[in-house]
Amino acid sequence: MDIFSILTLIGGLSLFLFGMNIMGQSLEQRAGGKLRSLLGKMTSNKIAGLLTGIGVTAVIQSSSATTVMVVGFVNSGLMTLSQAINVIMGANIGTTVTAWVLSLAGIDSSNIFISLLKPSSFTPVLALIGIILYMFCKDTKKKDTGMIFLGFATLMFGMETMSEAVSGLKDVPQFTKLFIMFKNPFLGLLAGAVLTAIIQSSSASVGILQALAVTGQISYGAAIPIIMGQNIGTCVTAMLSSVGANKNAKRAAMVHLGFNVIGSSVWIIAFCIFKSIFNPVFLDESVSLAGIAVSHSAFNVLCTALMLPLSGMLEKLVCTIVKDDNQPENDAELDYRLLATPPIALKRCYEVAFDMARYAVNALKDSIISISTYSPELAEKIREAEDKTDHYEDILGTYLVKLSSMHISEEDSNEAAKLLKIIGDFERISDHAVNLVESSEELIEKNISLSENASAELSVLFSAENEILQLCLDSFINNDLHSAALVEPLEQVIDGLKEKLRTNHILRLQQGQCGIEAGFIWSDLLTNLERVSDHCSNIAGCMIDMSAGNLNLHESLRTFRNDTNEYTKQFNSYSKKYSL
Numbered sequence: 001m002d003i004f005s006i007l008t009l010i011g012g013l014s015l016f017l018f019g020m021n022i023m024g025q026s027l028e029q030r031a032g033g034k035l036r037s038l039l040g041k042m043t044s045n046k047i048a049g050l051l052t053g054i055g056v057t058a059v060i061q062s063s064s065a066t067t068v069m070v071v072g073f074v075n076s077g078l079m080t081l082s083q084a085i086n087v088i089m090g091a092n093i094g095t096t097v098t099a100w101v102l103s104l105a106g107i108d109s110s111n112i113f114i115s116l117l118k119p120s121s122f123t124p125v126l127a128l129i130g131i132i133l134y135m136f137c138k139d140t141k142k143k144d145t146g147m148i149f150l151g152f153a154t155l156m157f158g159m160e161t162m163s164e165a166v167s168g169l170k171d172v173p174q175f176t177k178l179f180i181m182f183k184n185p186f187l188g189l190l191a192g193a194v195l196t197a198i199i200q201s202s203s204a205s206v207g208i209l210q211a212l213a214v215t216g217q218i219s220y221g222a223a224i225p226i227i228m229g230q231n232i233g234t235c236v237t238a239m240l241s242s243v244g245a246n247k248n249a250k251r252a253a254m255v256h257l258g259f260n261v262i263g264s265s266v267w268i269i270a271f272c273i274f275k276s277i278f279n280p281v282f283l284d285e286s287v288s289l290a291g292i293a294v295s296h297s298a299f300n301v302l303c304t305a306l307m308l309p310l311s312g313m314l315e316k317l318v319c320t321i322v323k324d325d326n327q328p329e330n331d332a333e334l335d336y337r338l339l340a341t342p343p344i345a346l347k348r349c350y351e352v353a354f355d356m357a358r359y360a361v362n363a364l365k366d367s368i369i370s371i372s373t374y375s376p377e378l379a380e381k382i383r384e385a386e387d388k389t390d391h392y393e394d395i396l397g398t399y400l401v402k403l404s405s406m407h408i409s410e411e412d413s414n415e416a417a418k419l420l421k422i423i424g425d426f427e428r429i430s431d432h433a434v435n436l437v438e439s440s441e442e443l444i445e446k447n448i449s450l451s452e453n454a455s456a457e458l459s460v461l462f463s464a465e466n467e468i469l470q471l472c473l474d475s476f477i478n479n480d481l482h483s484a485a486l487v488e489p490l491e492q493v494i495d496g497l498k499e500k501l502r503t504n505h506i507l508r509l510q511q512g513q514c515g516i517e518a519g520f521i522w523s524d525l526l527t528n529l530e531r532v533s534d535h536c537s538n539i540a541g542c543m544i545d546m547s548a549g550n551l552n553l554h555e556s557l558r559t560f561r562n563d564t565n566e567y568t569k570q571f572n573s574y575s576k577k578y579s580l
Contacts, residue, residue: 023147025147027060030145047086063095063234072335092231096300102207105159130153134150195226196233202233202234206230225271227296251319254318360389422542439528467490472536485570487540493574
């Protein structure tokens, strides 16, 4: 093997790893929202969690990526540790799909139909289709499909290049001696662990082993321990991802490590006992590409069969290793690990935004109460809620901008844009809540009381505000378009109420029933309440616009207003309900 063969090997390995990475990312992007539905199946039921882990990993072709996702889910509270254990076990089985796909390169037959199954026969066609989809299609999903084909073609080309480069090693005595040394099961285990830890992908290290297998110098006795070691090496990625995470996320990473270390230890001992007692002939035979795929799958299925019934004990073990320290957890509302799976990251953004919306709406409702029943405790509660909404807007805005800059589907991009608009309106609602509290405090400090007529009028406006806030919150949290459609006619009624209350106040001033200072506070109250209804209208309009598939703010609301029958009916109903 000369310098040119070494350079070819390096090039083939680089293409192989690059193709695997591109294919995995594109498969993940193409899956899109389907990953959300899979996430919903991650229940405490062992079989459901196991199947979910298998399914997700088979899609994204990486148990390391799945485990990193799981660590992020646990860190963000999307998944419990018990659920994570089952998914992690399933991921180890799902990752064996790659070895089966790569084993197709070992097909050798004169039958034309069987030969067509060989990747070298069909990858040029996939590459052609892929480049056409990627370069000439504007649809994001078609581009992702093109990248999947191109990634697979690159991966297989790299695999064939590696195989060709190492084929000359079969005549190199040192290479033969190296794999004779690996017949020592514990050395093979160590070699597999170290290689996989370096490249951080068990699928890739299995592929490299398959490429070396074409030399015919690797026996089953050497390959099986290496495969066992690869499961341990792949834990490095998850362990690194748990740095800085909360206790349960660290425990999820420890579950991955514990599962693979215990499984590998048990089966390597069983392998050694089996080998010493029976000394089967097949262990000295050269392993084929398909033989590696079978061994990889069998080992992971056996590990899962061993550990699945013991998942409760495994959970207790990692909880013992990673102890509770009685320290408060770091604020982990949004975990940047989830950006690796944009649909899941977006789902988490919505959950945080729902919390923000509740704080903002409750703050405004409390501020309305404070006008008539002020207390320092209530004022403090409102200001704390406003601080929380500010915090939520900061972290959500930063996170959504980061998410939007990534390669995400058009649907997810539109959802992120909608959410950015909506959180701004909820933050402004909480600001108006503080403004109302300040007006209430000004009334107390200046010993000003509103007249009986003014208080009665204001109570009507307060009732309308409470209803529009609830409609707005329901439309956002429940994606309730019916509630969203009711916001606009009510907002118009509130605009009318504001003008009537302003006019009535001027009449009271002229009649000497109200003072000038009270008039300034009255004007501030009306202005803040009217602007709150405007923000509710913005939120509802955004919800309706997005459901109609456009990003033009209020486009759908204008259409709704033109639907005179429905709009007029709702407007008249609210006008009657909130008449002075």
